[in-house]
Amino acid sequence: MSHHSTNTNTNTEGRTTHPLDTLGWNSRVAAAFDAATGGSPHALLPARVSEARRGAVGVRLPQHATAALAPEVRRAAETDPATAPTTGDWVAVRRSGDTWLVEAVLERSGTLVRQGVAKDSHDQVLAANVDAVLICEAADQGPNVGRLERFLSLAWTSGAAPVVAVTKSELAGDRLPEVVELVTSVTTGAEVHAVSAHTGEGLEELSALLRPGATWVLLGTSGAGKSSLLNALAGRTVMETGAIRDDRRGRHTTTHRQLIPMPGGALFLDIPGVRRIDVPGDETGVDRTFADVNALADACRFGDCSHDTEPGCAVRAAVDEGELDSRRLERWFKLRREAEWNRSRGDARMRAARRQESKRNTREGREAGRLKRGY
Ligand SMILES: Nc1nc2c(ncn2[C@@H]2O[C@H](COP(=O)(O)OP(=O)(O)OP(=O)(O)O)[C@@H](O)[C@H]2O)c(=O)[nH]1
Ligand SMILES: [Mg+2]
Ligand SMILES: [Zn+2]
Structure with missing residues (x-):
């Protein structure tokens, strides 16, 4: 059940305001809230996670509150920690006794x-x-x-x-x-x-x-x-x-x-300072960071140039002419390799997770069949 609309007011300029406006509430989040809470039997409120700690989160409604994770959200987080509510997340919460429960983490943008x-x-x-x-x-x-x-x-x-x-x-x-x-x-x-x-x-x-x-x-x-x-x-x-x-x-x-x-x-x-940063398995960020080197690479004679010893390599030419720092080129190679490696690792993990999932489904299917057959 969506309740945020009851809190929506229209100000003098005719612009719609929301109590969570000062926390970054916008139409995208409103749509994500409606999508996540549409079928819920509970009265849910949108909130933004302002602090992430183990097992619970600090939220703004906009008033400060602490919210525990509903069983389903907790289970999902145990399987994949990336789904756990984290700082900046928009969540749907509900009152349960004298505590708040996070019932859903809304779809993210920019993570x-x-x-x-x-x-x-x-x-x-x-x-x-x-x-x-x-x-x-x-x-x-x-x-x-x-x-x-x-x-x-x-x-x-x-x-x-x-x-x-x-x-x-x-x-x-x-x-x-x-x-x-x-x-x-x-x-x-x-x-x-x-x-x-x-x-x-x-x-x-x-x-x-x-x-x-x-x-x-x-x-x-x-x-x-x-x-x-x-x-x-x-x-x-x-x-x-x-x-x-x-x-x-x-x-x-x-x-x-x-x-x-x-x-x-x-x-x-x-956020606390980060000492070691491993780039995630996604080359887009690395490519964007090295957009200048990538632009040079576009001019290489061979489309699959590895910028090593190939003839007509525009990247090596730029290094030779002093236009590109060879150390920056080395760092580009290194980060690309790291991103590729992490991607293949991520893929392997995904395959393993999928295997688990299909094993579970088979087991459940077997159990369901057993139930149907009466044992
Ligand atoms: N001279 C000078 N010192 C600064 C400046 N900004 C911060 N510092 C000092 O640098 C030290 C660390 O500053 P913090 O703001 O705590 O650093 P932080 O990045 O938040 O560190 P973590 O919270 O540990 O990640 C403190 O002693 C600050 O006084 C500045 O502009 N000039
Ligand atoms: Mg600090
Ligand atoms: Zn090249």
Whole structure:
């Protein structure tokens, strides 16, 4: 049963408003809610997951509440963790005694997924329903272009638009233009902004990108200054920040993912810093990140050129002419191989899951037959 429509009001400009507007509610989500709840016998309300913890989630209705997972949602999550409600998700909840239950996770758009690193591990959904990814790379620590390319690949794969923030800009001193140029050289098709949470540099330009209702996720290593940037953009302390210690092993200041509504109407997902990023089994993000190299590859003589020793290779020619950094080319090869490998791993897992499924179906079929036959 759909109940959100009873909460819908029309404001003076004739535009329809909804209590969840400030949390990113829109017509796509409304349609997803109707689709997911159509046949339900329960009175369901839409809510957005603002915090994901084990076994339960923090939701906004828009008031804060904690919701446990309904048995069906929990079972689905046990089979495939990627279906578990995560930060940014829209869900359908219902009241059950004095608790809330998540009855359904609504269809997602823009999902930031990290490839699981364990041998048979599933992908980890870092954030759902994301419109843009703000990748943070500290100006005083490199920058690490290989890491940036990984973050960019992840962002492009999610379907959300990446923007790169070169954080702690004041610490780079005279080197800042050089750092920004290096970052820009590996950031094809996305904006790069040098910002400082301490001096306020670049904050206005960044704020101008934040549309009301849009959901942003912060991506970067621990200590990159994500939470500090969020506080600076918000103009007040919305997140704890922490000094970087010498022994940075496992020390994250932000320890769980959280959805923060900003004064201007955008929403931010602050997540603990990620150290290792494996690109998921989807080459589209890698290809998008290396759009410049791909454009060169289009001009190779052979359509299936491996850019190794073939004659008429436009990619190698660009390296020889100094137009393309050979190290960037190597990193492209590496990320492509990694994506392909993870895809084949994912396919293998899917085949195994399908085998399980068909085994179960056969068993159930056998049992059903037995019932029909009376034993
Ligand atoms: N000098 C300078 N230091 C900054 C700036 N922004 C953040 N820092 C410092 O960098 C450290 C880490 O900042 P956080 O915002 O906690 O980093 P984080 O990316 O949220 O880290 P995790 O939550 O662990 O992922 C803190 O000591 C901040 O004070 C800046 O613009 N300039
Ligand atoms: Mg943080
Ligand atoms: Zn080639």
